[in-house]
Amino acid sequence: MNATLPILSIDGVSKRFRGPYSLMRRLKGEPPLIVHALNNVTLEVHRGETLGIVGESGCGKSTLARCLVRLHEADDGAVRFEGKDISLFRGTERRAFNRRVQMIFQDPYGSLNPRMTVSQILGEALFVHRMRPKPEIPGRIAELLDLVRLPQDAAGRYPHEFSGGQRQRIGIARALAVEPDVIVADELVSALDVSVQAQVINLLLQLQSRLHLTVVFVAHDLRLVRHISHRVAVMYLGQVMEVNTSEGLFTAPRHPYSKALLEAAPELDPGQRNRKVALRGELPSPLNLPPGCPFAGRCPHVFDRCRTERPLLSPRGRGQFAACHLTDFGTPAPNANNPTGLLFP
Amino acid sequence: MAMSANMGPNGNTDGNENAGLVVRGLTTTFDTPRGQAIAAADVDFDVAPGEIVGLVGESGSGKSVTLRSIMGLIRKPGRTTGHVDWRGRDLVAMSSEELRRIRGSEIAMIFQEPMTALNPVLPVGLQIEENLIAHTTLTTRQRRSRALELMNIVGIPAADRRLDEYPHQFSGGMRQRVMIAIALACSPKLLLADEPTTALDVTIQDQILKLLLDLRDRMAMSVVLVTHDLGVVAATCDRMAVMYAGRIVETGAVAEVFARPRHSYTRGLLGSVPRSGTSRTMLQSIEGTPPSLTNLPTGCAFHPRCSFATDICLKERPVLEAVTSPTRTVACFHHERVAEAEAIL
Structure with a gap:
């Protein structure tokens, strides 16, 4: 693979959502309102780097993250993975893309199935992408739990038995189960307490250097983004x-x-206070x-x-x-x- | 603690109009199916007139419960004991009728989520006037002009038009300004703010915090600010109290605590926040998770996560004691060692 080619590139991507369509607008025969979530966004993600994406709520950073993993299709422009337009991927190519670019969501409560044990959650990812033959799956699950520093007895438990930080570790383990190249982390730690945030950030830094991951880190916390990113994109509207x-x-x-x-x-320095x-x-x-x-x-x-x-x-x-x-x-x-x-x- | 705060010009502590808030031994418990949860235990702190005190801690540390206990907002099956001295009267022992006269007039409160704290079916002007109806004898016209004045004080543009609008027509930041306007209606002497900026974007948070600082100066009001964000404390508070598992573990002037924390938990919290110049290094996280309030560890509640812990920490609970000065207190057997430990930066 060409080393200079960005692993992910976003070329002039726009994304619009249909907004509220009130009765008044219908009666007047006006078109529905359009929410312009992304306007002509161009950005490159290089192999092995951490790209931080910051902005206030409503700036489109989560929409962009979702476009990167093809949870949203771009209206204009294209997202390219290793130079190829991801909207054209079909069949095995699409499955391979889905495996190689993984997303971790903000809400560790909402993104794990409450009726599945941790070993079922991880086993499903391994099985669907045929990562390991069936007999080797339990061993791989143990490896993954070790990787994210969860106790081995976690495998038989359900998500509600874990704290927020541990649940986010399960989310990370599930994403890593399929050996991805790129991790898209949308507000990975914003639901967690400060001391637990630091644990998860440390884990992400360790895993990245160990597994040579490329990370797209979407967050609103500037201090965190500064800490973890090589490059940062600032978004607004x-x-x-x-x-x-x-x-x-x-x-x-x-x-x-x-x-x-x-x-x-x-x-963080009380001496640097200002009133402006x-x-x-x-x-x-x-x-x-x-x-x-x-x-x-x-x-x-x-x-x-x-x-x-x-x-x-x-x-x-x-x-x-x-x-x-x-x-x-x-x-x-x-x-x-x-x-x-x-x-x- | 800040004894000077309790002393009036005559040195008289009883029934003094100038005394601030004095909280002593405030304890709030809840009976749960898993046993009694002590949400706030033996909380002692003072707030001098015109002072901003930050109450910091992670979720479940008891900071919001403490604030609600001061106002007598704990519902059954919760129970509050202890003393909250406010201008010579004990708020905990007060009848609910007397409390109602104080709430909203002398002591006001603002909450984290302004959308749920505001009534969605009443115009905001009316909601400001409700407070005036309850606590003043102003006429309809006077109330309207006071509401207008308050909207201007908190910086809501086009105030006379917006008085008749409903909460859903306001943005998050503007809703929080409306909440503050309601709280300020009767010129309170004490404002209790429960995570007032947590739901807001950073630029809006900055606006609201600076507004609070201005109002404190203008109206000579004391503020108790509950937050989990150490940055907010550094930027706004005069003194701070750190809570862990329902107890205050450290208090002091903000600059002193930030420069030299004397409790291992405070030290860990400060280390968990990324600082400049340390990009992509490991953060000093606190291992483990906060304990369940129904099943606290013996001795010091922090000992399972503490790197300074020794045998005595398992057996005895350290009491909050003054060190170096009467306003600098810490509950740790090893505070000397923590203070001597290598700086966090």
Whole structure:
């Protein structure tokens, strides 16, 4: 396989959902409202890396995760796995894709069948994808439990007998049972307590280096994403606003929204307290998108062009991309009096 | 603990109008089929006027139960004992009629999920006015103008139009602002906030927390903030109390506790949160899971998860004692060793 070819690439993907269709709209003969969940998203996931996807609720990060594993079909554009369009996969090819790209869901209570024991849950995954001949399945289950550090007697128990963190480990074991190349983790730890979150994050980091996994880590917690990711994509209203290396994003964000998001996240250092509100206003409705930049209504650096012309995601050098008309945003300041590096502050 | 807080200008602690909240030996138990669950045990803490105190802990640590016990909101079969001194009166011993006069006027409360706390079939203006009807003698017109004023204070745009709208027409952040407006209606001296920003996005959380800080300054109000997020504590609180398995295990000024935790659990919590400059390293997680409240370990409830534990921790329960200063307390036999231990960073 070509080493430079991204394992997953998202080319101009858009996804729309039919929104509420009220009686008034029907009577007036108007079309139903359309929720624009993803708008022309382009992104690449490289083999062996962890790509973090962050954004506030409603930014489309979960829709994107679901498009990656083909739980949603993209309306426009294509998701490619090793260069091939996943919407064209049929039969064995589709089954192979389903095996190699696994998703772990947010809610460990909702994503495990309450009537199946852990060994049945793991055994089903092994059996469906014919990972092992039948006699070897119990041994493999023991191996998997060991891998996610669950006790061996867990095999005979039901999901409700476990705590939230343990259930999330079962979810991870089920995904790993079929020896995937890519793990798409949608809010993997957001339902867990802080101390348990750390356990699951540590486990994921260990497993990734041991099994050479590629991880797409979707989350709203910036501190977690920073900790776990090599690269981070920041989404807002169905669009990618910035793609940057993890350290690049957190030290010098290239988009005003990323900067505001970082400032809004409370700092763990009580000495660094400030009273300035990072970002005023709220997310616009995805039912009627503004014509220009989706962030124009809240951006402190907005100017006329932002309201009429949508900025495209464009390279900023050193693997950085941003969708902003202020191409100099976040570059080292030309002089000390101009800390944002803006030409027109 | 903060004894100076209890002393008025005359040094008189009884019936003093300026005293803050003094909680002593607050215990709330529930009878469950699996035995008695002690949700809050011997909780002692003080809140000085104008102070923001953070109550931190994981789910099931008793922080919300403590807050509800202060307000007398524990329903049968739950039982509350102990003392909650509020301006010389004991809230626990008070009749429900007297309590009703205090709730919503002197002491107000806001909840995590504003949609379930607001009445979905009443316009928000009316819900603000309900509080004024119950506790003031204002006329209809005065109430309306006070409601309008409150909407402006909490930063809801186009307030006069939005007074007649229903909760479902507001976004999550705006609903929480409405909740705060209702709580502020009678200018309370104490605000009890139960995870007020947990359901909100980070930029909206930032707005609400800064609003609380402003209101505290403007109205000289004390706040008890229950949260599981240490970042929120670092960004807003003056002092903090850490709870584990129904008990307070450590209290102190926020800066002191963050700089040098003296309880192994606090230390573990701080270590579980990713910090800058430590990307993709193992987090210092706390192994194991919190104990069940009906089946607490003997001795210190934290000993099975504690790396500092010795024999005495299994046999005896450490009491909350003052160390270094009267407001810095910790319940640990080995707090000196914990404090000496290598810094978390």
